[in-house]
Amino acid sequence: MTKLNWGMIGGGKGSQIGPAHRMGAQADGNFVMAAGALDVDAERGRAFADTLGIASDRAYANWQDMLEGERTREDRVDLVTVATPNATHFEITKAFLEAGFNVLCEKPMTMTVEEGEEIVRVAEASGKICAVNYCYSAYPMVREMRHMVATGQIGKVRTIVANFSHGHHGDAGDADNPRVRWRYDPAMAGVSGQFADCGIHALHMASFIAGDEVRTLSADFASTISSRELEDDAMVNFRMEGGTVGRLWTSSVAIGRQHGFDIQVFGETGGLRWASEQPNQVFYTPVGGRTQIMEKGEGGLSDEAQRLSRVAIAHPEGFPLAVANIYVDLAAKIRGEAHGDFPVAADGLRSMAAVHQAVASAKADGAWVDARPPMFR
């Protein structure tokens, strides 16, 4: 089987998410890293590309050059990953889609709802893949939870409780550190801080597992470090289309939480719990029964959970392999082998609408608002 060509924009040396994409794309041997515009500093980007084995003529100075360079090649990249600063995602993603490339865009897909709607239209018109990297949804045991809900194993979902909290921005003395400060500066981060950064993963996860969408929400935002213009602690209550009640807490000042993303799903006949720091287990409790510890790789799991589990039961698999699972499904889709099971532009748009509406709700003292993008109302 021929390997697919892959390129990345952004994700240069020192990037936090770059390594996860490189491991994700290459771990299974589906993609070869063939091209890249890895850094705003063109020279640094080229030097880094060289260490990654990218041929020098495909180590581009910027995304525009890459678009031009790749567009006409016979061996043009089969997939472009966009891992640049948030404010540039829209422009780059749009341009590559319009030029006929498949795109995997880091979240957030766009900065505004209008841009999000445009990407949805452009993606549809292009016929190309526009995936968005809500990678937590690709953990095998998250897929298993979705499967359990879809097949009625916990009954109709009553309540979802999701948290995504950490304490890595909890030091007020560190608030002026540029790597921290930009998250709370509207000029760079947009309308929301912690909710847009982390909370939105939890909101996507709720929809993903429930197989349902958020319809309304009410938000309470706080800047617990007063120099911050944007929130560093947020609570969002929501209701899904099917009536499910949702509670979502996210914070970046939760000192002691490291990567505190967990979700609990309570249905009529059972409950589920999963935490991203121990992603290989799900705690499942049938109503009236005992809690059972489900393990990645155990017998009897759904096909999709088994397919995305790579090593034997209880051999832990982690975050980079969740990202890799997104690439596995992208490769299958590109090769026409499967329909492709990954978050797409519509998911990116819904997230962006939820962020903007949460901000509006928070400003209106928690008034309940429609969480949906106009396009989907």
Place this chain on the structure above:
Amino acid sequence: MTKLNWGMIGGGKGSQIGPAHRMGAQADGNFVMAAGALDVDAERGRAFADTLGIASDRAYANWQDMLEGERTREDRVDLVTVATPNATHFEITKAFLEAGFNVLCEKPMTMTVEEGEEIVRVAEASGKICAVNYCYSAYPMVREMRHMVATGQIGKVRTIVANFSHGHHGDAGDADNPRVRWRYDPAMAGVSGQFADCGIHALHMASFIAGDEVRTLSADFASTISSRELEDDAMVNFRMEGGTVGRLWTSSVAIGRQHGFDIQVFGETGGLRWASEQPNQVFYTPVGGRTQIMEKGEGGLSDEAQRLSRVAIAHPEGFPLAVANIYVDLAAKIRGEAHGDFPVAADGLRSMAAVHQAVASAKADGAWVDARPPMFR
């Protein structure tokens, strides 16, 4: 040292909280169970009193008889515990206070804010103890958290996140079970279901540890089992007098949670986490540092934590001994040996106000309301 005489109203055979009070009062040898009106069924109450070693002339048919019988005895009970159905707490507590007895009342202290204010006034006028059994606050490691906050070890408190959720009312088929149903029936439970039953413990705990009071709140209530008139799942956002942000989730349909009461306190320079199912540990993280596991009984804890720890480090102590700690401090106060460190009528009143105001907020789509009783505004 002479033992103190103790009596209980309610808490009869099969009662859930009765055993914890009996163990709590007797474990340390401070109190002798001398009198009781233990059951609405007078005969059953007397039979049970006999098995507990209560003399037959002090095994009363009802609380009125007990009040009359004890009032004039020289060896009258030094403390009366009120563990009857909720709607009777006010009347009984008031009557015993007015007759000059010390009272420990189970929560809720009253059903209305007005009653709560009256108890506060009566207690003050009587000069007697009116304690309320927010017993979780008497765990040694909870006291340690309070001490750490009070002595500035985590800096000013930014955010408190408290949960008190279980799944024991999650079976819709069980919703008509009388032992479950009354919780959601306004005729018996009052204005609130799960928030008044469990959530209020978490709200008290937040105030207790922070050394601060709740000023405003916004609530989102849901009856996820539709036959229920009162809420079985609630989210309450709040702000304390000092500005602390609070999030409190409580549910009785969280299938898989058993006794899911936990609290996280995040300050400027550190974070704390405690869970009632492992009450002998606190997880403490200094900002920028590693999480440390603090153990009940370890060297260097505060005097109040050491005083309330009875067996060696890591020998677990549980719920009945938390109740016992309330009695230890009641005995000390009654004997005039110490000021007495236990929740009092003002705390019971604040809780009742918070319940009523949360109900009002939930009915007004989460509008922010003043959480304080009129008396304390």
Place this chain on the structure above:
Amino acid sequence: MTKLNWGMIGGGKGSQIGPAHRMGAQADGNFVMAAGALDVDAERGRAFADTLGIASDRAYANWQDMLEGERTREDRVDLVTVATPNATHFEITKAFLEAGFNVLCEKPMTMTVEEGEEIVRVAEASGKICAVNYCYSAYPMVREMRHMVATGQIGKVRTIVANFSHGHHGDAGDADNPRVRWRYDPAMAGVSGQFADCGIHALHMASFIAGDEVRTLSADFASTISSRELEDDAMVNFRMEGGTVGRLWTSSVAIGRQHGFDIQVFGETGGLRWASEQPNQVFYTPVGGRTQIMEKGEGGLSDEAQRLSRVAIAHPEGFPLAVANIYVDLAAKIRGEAHGDFPVAADGLRSMAAVHQAVASAKADGAWVDARPPMFR
């Protein structure tokens, strides 16, 4: 029901185990603390007895006085607890049994196997209770494990793995501290240090749960702090009468372990795991199935587990209530209400034989030896 009279020898102010016995005896209202010889310093003992509510004429100067004083009283104590230094257990226990008292003796029951055999004979001749405080066996979930094994729920037991390790004697600089040093000094501790102190609880537990006895063993002892004459770290392999393979590790230099007593029982059709720091859960795994978390107080547990559980599911109960469960069964036996389910002299003897034989094995480079007392071979 009349309360039973209880007396204690030892367990004075500052004693580690004294409070657990007082709470254990009094928590359920079965016993009144009526007499005591609480301290080697007679005056201190009397002063302490007064604070506990013991009448002055029953606050004895020493155990001999107590024996004489109680022997002829009509309201003589129904049970005597012996919680003195180890080397005195034999003499006191024997004397009280011979005088017709029921005795609960702290472990070790004796210092030698010969003494142990004598206590067994004396107890039998007296017709009185001679209980030994292997109190961990009285946790409800430990009883549940025993029940599960006895009723074949995990099949024939293949392997038992028990640990009892802590690090509280791990500081070499503290090795001369008298509170630590005596444990490793043959003049005070006898033939064994850590194995006799902690390991023996684990060995008793293995027999208790399996419903089987240890037949042979092989030991490896080490004094990792070289100034210690007796072992501070020991491994004992054993075989039970029914063929079960056993592994038991115990250490007092395991820095970081607090109260590291846990046991795993693996049978033909399932496995069990329990840890004393979270005593209210058992992890049960049926062969080929998922691990289930069993909770104290859950529906469907055995009668004996339910009977010894005092507060609702997931409300933790701890060490003092395990001790209290021993007293519950002692009271039932004394009152003739039940056969009494507690460890007895034969158990104390078996433990003493195992200690002496483990020492012999360790000295013989781990040679396999018969673990049984001569009386039971």
Place this chain on the structure above:
Amino acid sequence: MTKLNWGMIGGGKGSQIGPAHRMGAQADGNFVMAAGALDVDAERGRAFADTLGIASDRAYANWQDMLEGERTREDRVDLVTVATPNATHFEITKAFLEAGFNVLCEKPMTMTVEEGEEIVRVAEASGKICAVNYCYSAYPMVREMRHMVATGQIGKVRTIVANFSHGHHGDAGDADNPRVRWRYDPAMAGVSGQFADCGIHALHMASFIAGDEVRTLSADFASTISSRELEDDAMVNFRMEGGTVGRLWTSSVAIGRQHGFDIQVFGETGGLRWASEQPNQVFYTPVGGRTQIMEKGEGGLSDEAQRLSRVAIAHPEGFPLAVANIYVDLAAKIRGEAHGDFPVAADGLRSMAAVHQAVASAKADGAWVDARPPMFR
């Protein structure tokens, strides 16, 4: 930087360890999978090689063909991974070393001590890399533990307690399943079952972290399923050159343990605990202090731990990335960039000696034996 060429022998479709090697080699982009003899069934091996992107002329029918085919190519593979059935490791590893290839051999490196000594000699003579895949040692937090011991952070190591137990061979009804049976059949597995399969990883880990070697040992083996000729449950006590006491339990009938590999290291001034199911944390306790939770990726870790951590703190990394870390260090060594930090032939030999000596000890009722290969005595 040019990519390195990599080939694998064994690890075909359905292999348990093959995927971990492919991910490990390719995740960081250091190696391209250029050649392979992946299956004993040549056709199946070639078909699988095709799906992995191996050119057809380098998809060999067997290892002999691969040796011949690669030997003379200019772009010959820079590294060969041997992941064939155990009994063939020796022959293949030796042949490739002698032909001048670098080799990464799966464990066990050989079946006998004599073969092991020969590999050590051949590797030395060849000047080539002969690595052995004790991959657990490449987890970042395991490296951190080694660093902490080496830099004296826990003082001289007193005791090491290691377990590697699972229950996946606990079903007697499954004992005839060929995938299980061969482990306990001397004709296929050699002299030892569970100890050679899993226990040896734990023994290697003890040496790796302590920076010391095992000198003597005493073993107790059991076949708890009686149809098994080789042991399915083993206990090994050992002493290291520096005097450290070791206890190692391994079992394959520990129903409920999934991948129960954990290790505790107790020194004069601190203790460490690590478990393979949560490989991103280490629990560290300084003597007299609190247990601290160390996290992969936290500030202040050693260079080697930081270098091998790929994604941000508390984003879990799992087993395949531990294998990948072995390949990272192999690539660095092959490129001459670093000395290469991975287990080598001497480690494989020591393991093999320990297995054979443990068998001898177990047959001699646990007699203490020299654990070292003759070459290293």
